Every structure is written in structure tokens, then in C-alpha cells.
Amino acid sequence: MAANRTKEKKKKESPVEELKQEKEEQVSVKELVKDERTHKITGIAFLIISLILFFAFTSYLFTWKEDQDKVLQNASGVLFNDELLVSNLLGRFGAWISHLFFYKGFGVASYLICSIFFIAGVNFLFGKKIFSLPRNLKYVLVGLLVLPVSFSFFLNAFGFPWGGAFGNYAAGWLSGFLGKTGTGLLLSLAAISYIIWRFNPVFSLPQRKPKEVTVEPLPEEIIERIDLNEPVVKEKPVPVNQLKKESGFTPIPLQQEEENPLHSFSVTEKEEEPVYEDEEEEYEEEEEEADEPVEMTIPVAEKPVRQPKTDMPVEGPALEIKNAADEEETEEDDAEPSVKKVVENLPPYDPFLDLKDYKFPSLNLLENHGSEKIVQDPHELENYKNQIINTLRNYDIEIQKIFATVGPTVTLYEIVPAAGVRISRIKNLEDDIALSLAALGIRIIAPIPGKGTIGIEVPNVKKTVVSMKTLLSSEKFQHNNFGLPIAIGKKIDNENFIVDLTTMPHLLMAGATGQGKSVGLNAILVSLLYKKHPSQLKLVLVDPKKVELSLYRHIEKHFLAKLPGEDEAIITDTKKVINTLNALCIEMDNRYDLLKEAGCRNLREYNEKFVARKLNPQKGHQYLPFIVLVVDEFADLIMTAGKEVEMPIARLAQLARAVGIHLIIATQRPSVNIITGTIKANFPARIAFKVSSKVDSRTILDTGGAEQLIGKGDMLISYNGELTRLQCAFVDTPEVDEIVSFISKQRGYPQAFLLPEYVDEKELEGKDFDLSDRDALFEDAARLIVQNQVGSTSLLQRRMKLGYNRAGRLMDQLEAAGIVGPSQGSKARDVLIKTEVELEQHLQMMG
Numbered sequence: 001m002a003a004n005r006t007k008e009k010k011k012k013e014s015p016v017e018e019l020k021q022e023k024e025e026q027v028s029v030k031e032l033v034k035d036e037r038t039h040k041i042t043g044i045a046f047l048i049i050s051l052i053l054f055f056a057f058t059s060y061l062f063t064w065k066e067d068q069d070k071v072l073q074n075a076s077g078v079l080f081n082d083e084l085l086v087s088n089l090l091g092r093f094g095a096w097i098s099h100l101f102f103y104k105g106f107g108v109a110s111y112l113i114c115s116i117f118f119i120a121g122v123n124f125l126f127g128k129k130i131f132s133l134p135r136n137l138k139y140v141l142v143g144l145l146v147l148p149v150s151f152s153f154f155l156n157a158f159g160f161p162w163g164g165a166f167g168n169y170a171a172g173w174l175s176g177f178l179g180k181t182g183t184g185l186l187l188s189l190a191a192i193s194y195i196i197w198r199f200n201p202v203f204s205l206p207q208r209k210p211k212e213v214t215v216e217p218l219p220e221e222i223i224e225r226i227d228l229n230e231p232v233v234k235e236k237p238v239p240v241n242q243l244k245k246e247s248g249f250t251p252i253p254l255q256q257e258e259e260n261p262l263h264s265f266s267v268t269e270k271e272e273e274p275v276y277e278d279e280e281e282e283y284e285e286e287e288e289e290a291d292e293p294v295e296m297t298i299p300v301a302e303k304p305v306r307q308p309k310t311d312m313p314v315e316g317p318a319l320e321i322k323n324a325a326d327e328e329e330t331e332e333d334d335a336e337p338s339v340k341k342v343v344e345n346l347p348p349y350d351p352f353l354d355l356k357d358y359k360f361p362s363l364n365l366l367e368n369h370g371s372e373k374i375v376q377d378p379h380e381l382e383n384y385k386n387q388i389i390n391t392l393r394n395y396d397i398e399i400q401k402i403f404a405t406v407g408p409t410v411t412l413y414e415i416v417p418a419a420g421v422r423i424s425r426i427k428n429l430e431d432d433i434a435l436s437l438a439a440l441g442i443r444i445i446a447p448i449p450g451k452g453t454i455g456i457e458v459p460n461v462k463k464t465v466v467s468m469k470t471l472l473s474s475e476k477f478q479h480n481n482f483g484l485p486i487a488i489g490k491k492i493d494n495e496n497f498i499v500d501l502t503t504m505p506h507l508l509m510a511g512a513t514g515q516g517k518s519v520g521l522n523a524i525l526v527s528l529l530y531k532k533h534p535s536q537l538k539l540v541l542v543d544p545k546k547v548e549l550s551l552y553r554h555i556e557k558h559f560l561a562k563l564p565g566e567d568e569a570i571i572t573d574t575k576k577v578i579n580t581l582n583a584l585c586i587e588m589d590n591r592y593d594l595l596k597e598a599g600c601r602n603l604r605e606y607n608e609k610f611v612a613r614k615l616n617p618q619k620g621h622q623y624l625p626f627i628v629l630v631v632d633e634f635a636d637l638i639m640t641a642g643k644e645v646e647m648p649i650a651r652l653a654q655l656a657r658a659v660g661i662h663l664i665i666a667t668q669r670p671s672v673n674i675i676t677g678t679i680k681a682n683f684p685a686r687i688a689f690k691v692s693s694k695v696d697s698r699t700i701l702d703t704g705g706a707e708q709l710i711g712k713g714d715m716l717i718s719y720n721g722e723l724t725r726l727q728c729a730f731v732d733t734p735e736v737d738e739i740v741s742f743i744s745k746q747r748g749y750p751q752a753f754l755l756p757e758y759v760d761e762k763e764l765e766g767k768d769f770d771l772s773d774r775d776a777l778f779e780d781a782a783r784l785i786v787q788n789q790v791g792s793t794s795l796l797q798r799r800m801k802l803g804y805n806r807a808g809r810l811m812d813q814l815e816a817a818g819i820v821g822p823s824q825g826s827k828a829r830d831v832l833i834k835t836e837v838e839l840e841q842h843l844q845m846m847g
């Protein structure tokens with residue numbers, strides 16, 4: 001049976017084979033020329049010709065003396081004169097062809113001919129344009145014109161045909177025409193021109209003091225678009241900057257780049273329209289004057305003041321106000337002329353007086369990770385370009401132009417489709433293009449907002465790590481005037497992405513585990529630590545995982561804020577998180593009260609007024625630092641505490657911006673039950689690292705794309721209505737350790753910045769005030785409150801030199817004794833007893 005089947009099969013196959021043979025016989029010349037095998041054979045033939053010429057020429061260098069006479073004498077028949085014995089390695093042919101090229105032609109420059117055959121051979125053999133033949137032909141042509149003349153002119157010795165007949169003739173003619181000196185100079189000009197053209201050396205005059213230039217220098221690494229409409233393949237991978245120069249890419253002027261909304265998010269460029277409201281512009285002016293960091297050192301005298309909210313005595317001259325004037329009269333408008341005079345005469349309040357020796361961390365604490373030079377293989381560019389064009393062509397989509405912008409991790413191919421092509425068609429081909437490029441993480445932006453082009457982002461084979469050090473040492477970071485500058489990463493065009501957290505004004509970060517979230521948080525925190533004095537910034541760190549943020553515990557006395565009575569500043573316990581969030585709400589309300597009383601619209605105006613000594617510390621006014629709340633692993637909190645966490649966060653996010661409280665919330669699980677509508681509505685700025693699904697991407701960014709990222713700090717940021725792809729700056733844990741230890745070794749405040757105490761009402765229920773437990777200062781406190789008719793804890797703290805806890809306890813006792821009303825959040829409590837006489841009676845009754 002089996003044998004029969006094989007026979008049948010053979011029978012069946014034979015007609016096919018016959019057909020095949022017939023077909024092979026009928027191959028037309030046209031098909032033969034097109035056939036891949038013909039190309040390979042031609043390629044090898046060319047390579048062999050190139051080798052034959054090379055060996056013949058090289059042998060000629062050693063045998064020319066012996067062979068020259070023989071060839072000259074038998075000029076016509078040398079090739080076929082069997083009796084003629086020559087010394088050239090390639091025999092009579094070698095002797096003849098070398099004589100032809102060297103003696104009668106171009107001398108040593110004849111070697112250039114070999115290169116033509118070599119290049120044509122390689123291109124044919126591999127079926128690709130590995131080297132550019134037209135470019136080679138150009139070089140060969142110029143070489144054959146210039147080199148023989150130079151060789152003949154300069155090396156006219158030893159009887160060797162250095163420049164061949166052509167060289168001799170041309171050099172002789174030139175010498176007659178220009179004289180020897182003229183010819184020498186002309187040939188030198190040719191050589192120098194070539195060197196300048198090829199290598200563009202830098203000629204610099206001895207250093208003179210440069211004039212003051214006000215234009216901001218552009219960051220070095222900005223890379224322009226590469227025009228892929230010309231061949232880009234070079235012999236070996238070269239840095240893109242060089243590549244552009246060498247292969248004649250058409251660099252598009254930077255101005256055009258800036259017009260591209262994808263690139264134009266240069267929030268730090270001076271000429272950019274500021275995104276701030278009026279008041280913030282003013283703030284910048286103020287900061288500009290004050291903020292003149294030289295190598296990260298901010299001048300001490302011109303910074304706003306921090307009035308520590310601790311029990312430590314307030315340093316500096318602000319207390320002099322008290323001596324000079326009644327506290328009721330120190331308000332700017334009502335102030336007596338004499339008071340005004342004193343205030344005017346005082347120098348502005350020194351911001352850093354509390355820690356005036358504080359040194360900002362130096363950039364040396366950070367490391368360079370990798371070379372930072374973006375190296376792009378031109379073959380990769382060419383390949384991807386062709387594959388993109390071919391894939392689109394397979395679907396009948398023609399394109400007009402294609403450009404590439406090479407970023408640290410991805411390259412953006414920008415396509416201008418032919419007229420009439422529907423953009424949605426290209427968008428639908430996302431998967432096909434990804435398949436044809438055999439690359440993961442392709443993202444298609446159709447269209448690029450504000451442009452008639454379509455973007456295809458393709459991950460680079462070789463990725464570059466963006467070091468935090470590069471970003472922090474950049475001009476943009478060092479000389480900006482942002483309230484809270486944060487360096488996040490680099491855009492696809494290599495521009496540094498440095499923004500002001502105060503304008504965000506809060507930030508939501510999401511990303512699957514291991515995709516770079518913690519590194520991103522560290523990058524933000526490190527940026528702040530590099531730019532802010534401890535008096536200007538306080539961090540509230542919430543870290544349910546207990547590991548990520550614990551690095552920062554050593555700077556508790558410099559930069560951290562905590563609840564009164566807590567041991568640890570970094571909050572890991574859910575219950576304490578709720579208390580802290582509510583305490584922050586109280587702080588926010590308190591700040592609003594202070595702002596209202598001072599007649600200021602925001603923190604900046606308020607601090608400005610305070611620094612100018614227009615606000616009276618005796619009335620509770622103090623310098624207010626920014627507070628940044630960082631929550632790592634928000635999902636854990638929402639899962640365990642739900643609304644109890646969500647409500648204060650939403651409230652803070654809605655209102656806290658004006659009073660300088662900003663939120664950074666990170667989560668691994670960007671699902672809708674965690675990032676609820678309320679949270680989302682209040683966090684317009686969002687970052688997504690790689691997430692596991694399109695749904696997750698939509699939850700965080702309101703659009704897909706984050707699932708296509710490639711991890712390791714590759715991210716999308718949605719800010720100001722724009723979506724930008726960034727490579728997050730990399731800062732390693734040992735670097736953070738170094739910075740933290742540098743700060744922690746310096747003198748700090750006596751304790752962390754204390755947040756207002758928040759007592760859960762539920763906990764208080766049932767707790768009655770026991771008269772026998774009365775504080776020793778109870779009666780004094782009661783008198784003070786009644787005299788002033790202000791039920792404020794800070795009044796007790798200030799006047800009685802008490803800590804926050806004790807003052808708070810006293811106030812609770814006063815409430816229990818019916819002297820003051822219940823707490824009203826940030827507002828002072830009502831005082832229920834109006835006169836001192838009444839109070840004395842009350843105290844007596846209490847016994």
C-alpha cells in the first residue's frame with residue numbers, strides 16, 4: 001500500500017517538475033537581469049575585478065622597473081606575446097593594465113578605480129545599497145583630477161609615474177600657467193579645502209573676554225530631524241550629530257522644531273509663552289531677582305524667610321517689629337508713620353537665617369550613567385524607513401516624505417502622507433507596522449497634534465540612559481525661576497523636560513511594577529532637594545511599602561514634616577495616613593485664613609509680604625514653606641481606607657494649590673476603583689510608565705499608548721493637554737543615599753516641621769474631661785484666652801512658650817471647661833466667657 005502511494009506521488013510530481021523545467025528554459029533576458037542570482041554573480045565578478053586590479057597595481061609598485069621596458073617595447077602585443085616574461089604578480093595582463101593606468105593614466109591615484117568595482121561588487125552581492133556608488137564616483141572623479149597633478153608636481157622623482165601621463169601633463173601645464181609657486185599654492189588650497197570640508201576643524205583665535213550674551217544657550221544634545229528622504233547609510237555607526245554633517249541630511253531649523261507641538265513643550269525656554277496666571281508671572285520676577293544660583297549655591301540674603309513652625313525661638317530681626325509697634329498697627333495700611341518708618345528701615349527678612357550655613361548638594365554626588373551620547377545605527381534608520389514605506393505601500397498608502405528624530409530610547413519617524421490618504425487608515429495599521437518592523441513598543445501618533453504629519457515611534461535597538469546629573473547640570477535646571485522645579489527626563493528630541501510642579505499643580509503617576517516608578521519619584525524628590533533650602537520646602541512622605549521612601553528619613557530635621565508626637569516622619573500606617581491627610585487639610589485651612597487676613601491671593605504674595613515685613617508674626621503670620629505630599633502606592637491606601645483617604649486627597653487637590661501644598665500620588669494599579677473620577681478630575685498632570693493593558697493606559701491618560709511603552713523609565717506625560725513621550729532620568733539608590741547623607745550631616749532644625757494636630761472625632765467620643773487632670777497652666781491659659789478673646793492654640797503656644805501638643809491639650813481642657821467653643825477647623829474657637837470677672841467666677845465654681 002505504502003509503496004503504491006509513493007509511486008502515485010512520484011507520478012503526480014513529475015508533470016510539475018516538467019513544467020518547472022520548461023519554465024526555466026523560457027526565462028527571458030529581462031528576468032535574467034532581474035534575477036537575484038545574476039546580481040550575486042555580478043557582485044562576485046566585480047569584487048574579483050577589484051582584487052585583480054589591486055594586486056596588479058600593488059605588484060606594479062615593486063616590478064615596474066623590470067616590466068616597463070618590456071611593455072613599452074611591445075606596446076601593442078604585450079598581452080598575447082607568449083614569449084614575453086614579466087615580473088608582475090598577475091603576469092602580462094597585470095603588467096599591461098598597471099602600465100595603462102599608472103604610466104599612461106593617473107599614477108598612484110589609479111587605486112581609486114579599484115574602489116568603484118569593490119563598492120559595486122558589495123552592493124550587488126548583498127542586494128542592498130550598502131555603500132553609495134554615486135557618492136563614491138564623485139570622490140573618485142575628484143581624486144583622479146587632483147591627486148595625479150599633486151603627485152606629479154610634488155613627487156617628480158625616481159622616474160616612477162607618480163601622477164601618470166595625465167598628472168605630468170596637467171602639472172606641466174599648470175606650472176606654465178601659474179608658475180611653480182602658483183601651482184603649489186593651488187594644490188595646497190585643494191588639499192586644505194578637502195580637509196576642512198571633511199573634518200571641519202575648529203579655528204579659534206586667542207581667547208578674548210566674550211561679550212555679555214543674553215541669549216540662553218541651547219542644550220548641547222538637541223538633535224534635529226533627520227531627513228530620511230536621502231540615503232543615510234554610512235560605513236559604520238556614527239553619532240547622529242556627526243552623521244547629519246557627513247551624509248548631508250537636511251537639518252530643519254530649530255525654529256521649525258519649536259513649532260511642532262510635540263516638541264514645543266519647552267516650558268523652560270524663555271521665549272515660550274508662560275503658562276502661568278498673572279500672579280505667577282509676578283512670582284517669577286520676584287524669584288528671578290532672588291534666585292541667582294551659581295553652581296547650585298543660592299545667595300543667602302535675598303531669599304524669602306522661613307519662620308519655623310516649631311518651638312525654637314525665631315531668629316532674626318523680625319522680632320524688632322514687636323518693640324517698634326503695637327501688633328495691631330503693623331498692618332501695612334493702618335500702620336502709624338513711625339512704625340512704617342521702622343519697617344521700611346529694616347532690611348528684607350533673611351530667608352535662610354535659621355540654617356544660614358546650609359549648603360546645597362553638589363552635582364558631584366550624582367553619577368553619569370553611560371556616555372549619554374546617542375548613537376544611532378544608520379542601517380537601522382534606513383531599514384526601518386524602508387520597512388515603514390513598504391508596509392504602508394502594501395496597503396496602498398503612499399507617502400510624500402519621511403523624517404526621523406532619534407531620542408534616547410525611541411526614534412520618531414514622521415511621515416507626510418500623500419494627498420488624499422485617510423489618517424485613520426494608517427492608525428489602524430499599528431499592529432501591521434509593528435509586525436513588519438519586528439519591534440515591540442511601536443506607537444503611532446496620527447496625526448501629530450497641530451501638524452499634518454503622522455508619527456511612528458520605534459524603540460531604538462541601543463538605548464541610552466538619561467542621567468539625573470545631565471538634567472540637573474543643564475542650563476534649564478540651574479537657571480530657571482520655578483517655584484518647585486522638577487527635572488523629569490528627556491523628550492524624544494533630547495530636550496530636557498523640566499517643569500514647575502506648582503503649575504502642574506499635582507501629579508499622578510502610574511505604572512506596572514518594575515517599570516521605573518520609584519526611579520521617577522526619586523528623580524522628582526532629588527530635583528527638589530537640589531533647588532530648595534530647608535526653609536522653603538517640606539515633604540510629607542507616605543510609603544505603605546515601607547521601603548521606597550525610607551531613604552529620606554535622615555533628612556527629617558531639614559525637609560520632612562510630620563504629625564506632632566510621631567516618632568517616624570515617614571508614614572507607613574494607614575490610620576496615620578488618614579490623620580496626616582486631615583492635618584494637611586487643617587494646615588491648608590490655616591493657610592487660607594492667614595492669606596485672607598493678609599489680603600493675599602496666594603502663597604507667593606503672602607511670603608513676599610512677609611519678607612517685606614508687612615505682616616506681623618505676633619498675629620500668627622510666618623513664612624510658609626511649600627509642602628509636597630508624596631504618596632507611594634496609593635492603591636494600597638484606597639483599598640484599605642477608601643473614602644477616608646480619597647476625600648481629603650480630593651479636597652487638597654482641589655484647593656491646596658494656592659497655599660503651596662502640592663500632591664504627588666503614585667500607584668501600581670491604575671484601575672478605575674483606585675483612580676476614581678474625583679481623583680482624576682483634580683490631577684490634570686499625569687505620568688504613565690509602562691502599564692499592562694490598554695484599559696489601564698486609558699484610566700491614567702484617557703488614551704491608549706502606555707501599554708506600548710518599553711519599560712525602564714520610558715514614559716508618557718499628559719500635561720497642559722499634551723501627551724509627551726519621555727525617557728525618565730535615572731538616579732540610583734546609592735546616589736540618593738549620598739545626597740541624603742550630605743544634607744543630614746548639616747545642621748538642621750531641632751525637629752521635623754510639625755503639621756497641625758488632627759484628632760479623630762470618633763476617637764474623642766466618650767472621653768470626658770477629668771478636672772483633676774487639669775494642666776498646671778490651665779488657669780493662666782484661660783486668662784490669656786479671655787483677655788484676648790481669641791480661642792487660638794497658636795496664641796497659647798506663642799505667649800506661653802508652649803509646644804504644640806501641650807497647647808492643644810490645654811485648648812481641649814478649656815473647651816471641656818466651657819471656656820471656649822468647639823474647634824472650627826482652621827478658625828479660632830469662640831470664646832464663651834467674655835470678661836475676666838466672669839472667668840474668675842467660673843474658675844471658682846470649677847473649684
Ligand SMILES: Nc1ncnc2c1ncn2[C@@H]1O[C@H](COP(=O)(O)OP(=O)(O)OP(=O)(O)O)[C@@H](O)[C@H]1O
Pocket residue numbers: 465466511512513514515516517518519520668712713714727728729730731
Ligand atoms: N529612567 C530609567 N532609566 C534606566 N533604567 C531604569 C529607569 N527607571 C527604572 N529603570 C530600571 O528599572 C528597574 C526598576 O525600576 P523601579 O524600581 O523604579 O520600578 P518600579 O516601577 O518602582 O517598581 P516597583 O513598583 O516594583 O517598586 C530599575 O532598577 C532600573 O534598573
